[in-house]
Amino acid sequence: MTSYTDKGEKHERGKFVRFHHVTFWVGNAKQAASFYCDKMGFEPLAYKGLETGSREVVSHVIRQDKIIFAFDSPLNPGNEEMGAHLMKHGDGAKDIAFQVEDCDYLIKTAKQRGAVIVKDPWVEEDIHGRVKYAVVQTYGDTTHTFIEYLGPYKGLFLPGYKEPMFRDPLLAKLPQVGLRFIDHIVGNQPDDQMVPTSDWYQKCLMFHRFWSIDDKQIHTQYSSLRSIVVTNYEETIKMPINEPAVGKKKSQIQEYVDYNGGAGVQHIALNTSNIIQAIVNLRARGMEFLSAPDTYYDTLREKLKIAKIKVKEDLNRLQELKILVDFDDKGYLLQIFTKPVQDRPTLFLEVIQRNNHFGFGAGNFKSLFEAIEMDQEARGNLTVVTPKGQDQAFY
Numbered sequence: 330m331t332s333y334t335d336k337g338e339k340h341e342r343g344k345f346v347r348f349h350h351v352t353f354w355v356g357n358a359k360q361a362a363s364f365y366c367d368k369m370g371f372e373p374l375a376y377k378g379l380e381t382g383s384r385e386v387v388s389h390v391i392r393q394d395k396i397i398f399a400f401d402s403p404l405n406p407g408n409e410e411m412g413a414h415l416m417k418h419g420d421g422a423k424d425i426a427f428q429v430e431d432c433d434y435l436i437k438t439a440k441q442r443g444a445v446i447v448k449d450p451w452v453e454e455d456i457h458g459r460v461k462y463a464v465v466q467t468y469g470d471t472t473h474t475f476i477e478y479l480g481p482y483k484g485l486f487l488p489g490y491k492e493p494m495f496r497d498p499l500l501a502k503l504p505q506v507g508l509r510f511i512d513h514i515v516g517n518q519p520d521d522q523m524v525p526t527s528d529w530y531q532k533c534l535m536f537h538r539f540w541s542i543d544d545k546q547i548h549t550q551y552s553s554l555r556s557i558v559v560t561n562y563e564e565t566i567k568m569p570i571n572e573p574a575v576g577k578k579k580s581q582i583q584e585y586v587d588y589n590g591g592a593g594v595q596h597i598a599l600n601t602s603n604i605i606q607a608i609v610n611l612r613a614r615g616m617e618f619l620s621a622p623d624t625y626y627d628t629l630r631e632k633l634k635i636a637k638i639k640v641k642e643d644l645n646r647l648q649e650l651k652i653l654v655d656f657d658d659k660g661y662l663l664q665i666f667t668k669p670v671q672d673r674p675t676l677f678l679e680v681i682q683r684n685n686h687f688g689f690g691a692g693n694f695k696s697l698f699e700a701i702e703m704d705q706e707a708r709g710n711l712t713v714v715t716p717k718g719q720d721q722a723f724y
Contacts, residue, residue, distance in 0.1 A: 370506030660685025
């Protein structure tokens with residue numbers, strides 16, 4: 330496991346401020362947004378659709394504290410771009426938007442350094458203010474939208490969005506979850522694409538390496554991964570880039586790549602300051618999580634006996650809720666992963682709480698893999714990789 334201290338290139342101009350929102354392309358935006366509100370504790374924030382004059386695409390936007398998700402669906406038959414995307418990838422994250430300063434400079438620099446610009450800068454406005462946008466291509470069919478506020482913006486979300494059409498009265502009766510902000514967003518790559526992808530962020534967006542691991546450190550009997558985390562200069566946006574490494578059976582990253590039809594967003598980590606309460610309430614709302622075996626907690630207790638840090642939370646409670654713990658000499662993190670949030674075994678979510686620990690749970694990857702492998706086996710996807718690279722079901 331490697332941590333990097335070199336913050337990379339200081340921008341001559343421009344700045345990546347934070348994650349702004351994530352846009353999902355889905356078959357039914359109304360129902361997808363409702364799922365995240367019911368199960369994950371989000372609330373309706375804004376809407377764009379036929380009633381607001383948007384004739385091609387409907388968008389339901391939801392929020393929890395600083396986390397904003399937008400769910401978009403095509404309104405008409407014959408929307409080839411969205412239709413092809415949905416057929417290939419299924420429901421999933423299409424765009425990760427960053428709030429930026431000096432959008433023009435950042436896009437000009439990215440273009441000079443070889444980035445594919447999907448849409449050059451343009452401005453939208455309404456009575457609440459003016460916003461500049463641009464769109465750049467990243468891994469797979471995923472994009473990044475740059476969003477620059479041209480003065481204060483007083484609207485609910487962005488120009489063109491109005492009040493939600495409906496607020497579900499059930500939501501007020503459900504227990505509050507307490508998710509605060511997007512901690513990091515993980516992109517899965519096909520084999521041998523991790524380094525070129527992380528290099529792209531460093532070259533085109535002036536990000537730098539923050540952390541990395543290789544397959545010698547993270548593996549189970551069956552599968553392994555390599556990962557490089559890239560981040561902006563201020564280290565407010567963290568993007569782990571993963572790829573599979575060869576194992577005896579198909580890794581969960583290869584499973585993702587197969588079902589997603591290539592590279593894409595594997596999971597979105599949501600930060601909370603009270604993970605125990607968050608998971609109690611998420612389970613009460615019906616969220617499904619991966620489950621670590623009790624042996625994980627037996628080993629954890631032994632390791633913590635000689636650790637330089639002390640975990641404040643009750644280990645019995647963490648075990649009961651299946652929350653994982655990773656630590657170093659300075660601090661620890663608590664994390665848990667949902668099962669995939671759609672039928673394809675692709676996108677899932679993570680809930681994470683940090684206590685002076687800035688890693689990504691490397692000590693838990695083995696346990697996470699083993700839990701995912703149990704699910705893979707149930708799906709018939711824990712397959713033996715034969716010498717020719719063909720999969721052979723293993724039952």
